[in-house]
Amino acid sequence: MLDGKKILVTGGTGAVGEAIVRKLATENATVLFTFRKDRGKAEALSKETGATAYQLDLLDNNAVKNMARDIDEKFGALDGLVNNAGMTRIVPFALMEEADWDELMNANLKTMFLVTHALLRGMIRQKSGVIVNMGSIAGHRLLEVPVHYATAKAGVTGFTISLARELSRYNIRVNEIVPGMLNGGVGKMVPEPEMEQYLAYCQAHRPGETSEVAELVAFLLSDKSGYINAQSINIDGGI
Numbered sequence: 001m002l003d004g005k006k007i008l009v010t011g012g013t014g015a016v017g018e019a020i021v022r023k024l025a026t027e028n029a030t031v032l033f034t035f036r037k038d039r040g041k042a043e044a045l046s047k048e049t050g051a052t053a054y055q056l057d058l059l060d061n062n063a064v065k066n067m068a069r070d071i072d073e074k075f076g077a078l079d080g081l082v083n084n085a086g087m088t089r090i091v092p093f094a095l096m097e098e099a100d101w102d103e104l105m106n107a108n109l110k111t112m113f114l115v116t117h118a119l120l121r122g123m124i125r126q127k128s129g130v131i132v133n134m135g136s137i138a139g140h141r142l143l144e145v146p147v148h149y150a151t152a153k154a155g156v157t158g159f160t161i162s163l164a165r166e167l168s169r170y171n172i173r174v175n176e177i178v179p180g181m182l183n184g185g186v187g188k189m190v191p192e193p194e195m196e197q198y199l200a201y202c203q204a205h206r207p208g209e210t211s212e213v214a215e216l217v218a219f220l221l222s223d224k225s226g227y228i229n230a231q232s233i234n235i236d237g238g239i
Contacts, residue, residue, distance in 0.1 A: 001218065001219075002025035002027035002080075004030065005030065005031070005078070005221065006029070006077075006078040007029050007031055007221060008033045008071065008078055008082065009031065011033075011035070011083050012035055012042070012043050012084075012213065013031025013045065014185060015188075016134065016184070016214070017033065018210070019023065021187065022045075022048075022209070023217070024217075024221070025049035025050060025051060027222075029080075029221075031050070031051035032051060032075070033054070034055070034056060034067070034085065036056070036058070039055065042055065048117045054072055057113060058114060059106055059107075059111060060117075064118045065118050065191065067118070068118035075120070077125055078129065078153075079235050081130075082134070083112045084130065084152065084206050085107070086134060087103075088138075088146060089149075090146055090189060091148070093146075093147045097197045099149075104148040105150075105155075106145075107152075108153060108156070109155050109159070112156065113159075114139070116131060116163070123169075123170065123172050124170050124172070127171050128219050129170075129171075129172040130173055130174075130220065131174040132177060132217055132220050133160050133176045133177070134177055135156040135177060135178045135179075135180060136150075137178055137179065137180045139152075139156065139185055140153075142231070144194050147173065156176055157176055160174050160232065161174075161177060161232075173226075173229040174230065175229070177220070177232075177235060178199070178204065178234045179208060179213050179235050179236065180207075180236025181203065181208065181236075182210055183209055198239075203238040204238055205236030205237075212235060216233065235238065
């Protein structure tokens with residue numbers, strides 16, 4: 001399904017990122033991924049999948065540009081970009097400091113801007129490409145989640161639809177995936193009462209699996225999804 005396609009996944013050593021890297025590798029894509037700290041995990045994932053790892057802070061614009069230059073020199077223009085990197089912290093709004101707010105906006109939105117901006121020119125040159133942005137049900141539903149995280153993830157939707165409109169002239173598609181509660185990732189931080197409440201309303205009556213999200217990512221990166229653009233696609237078990 002992805003034979004020969006060159007795809008970068010940000011946050012490749014996180015729970016969702018790791019599942020995506022593994023899935024894309026099984027689809028015979030040329031996979032690259034970023035990581036920030038866990039070199040041991042990154043090296044093991046590279047060895048297992050054949051993927052190329054880049055260690056950097058995605059908020060360091062010079063480092064991002066250097067990565068983009070290296071990718072262009074070694075691999076050429078990318079066919080796909082998965083903006084998966086992100087984070088959350090549980091902080092009540094009344095106790096939230098300006099630094100807390102900025103941290104979440106930077107981790108979930110600024111990184112997406114910097115990476116996409118740096119890698120987009122290659123896609124524009126070849127007049128093709130697919131960008132998949134990782135949102136969250138926190139930005140779409142009335143849930144008990146940190147306000148700064150929900151706000152940042154809601155921003156992913158605006159980024160997705162406006163970018164899709166601007167890039168349509170270059171045959172570049174942009175979509176957002178909106179996961180619900182998952183086993184792994186930020187789902188590990190959800191207190192048990194909130195998880196039980198979620199499952200009571202979820203029609204699947206279970207959390208999702210990171211592998212299920214990875215399957216959807218692979219489909220959206222493939223030519224089989226060529227008529228899907230500017231969409232926010234929920235994968236939440238039915239909320």
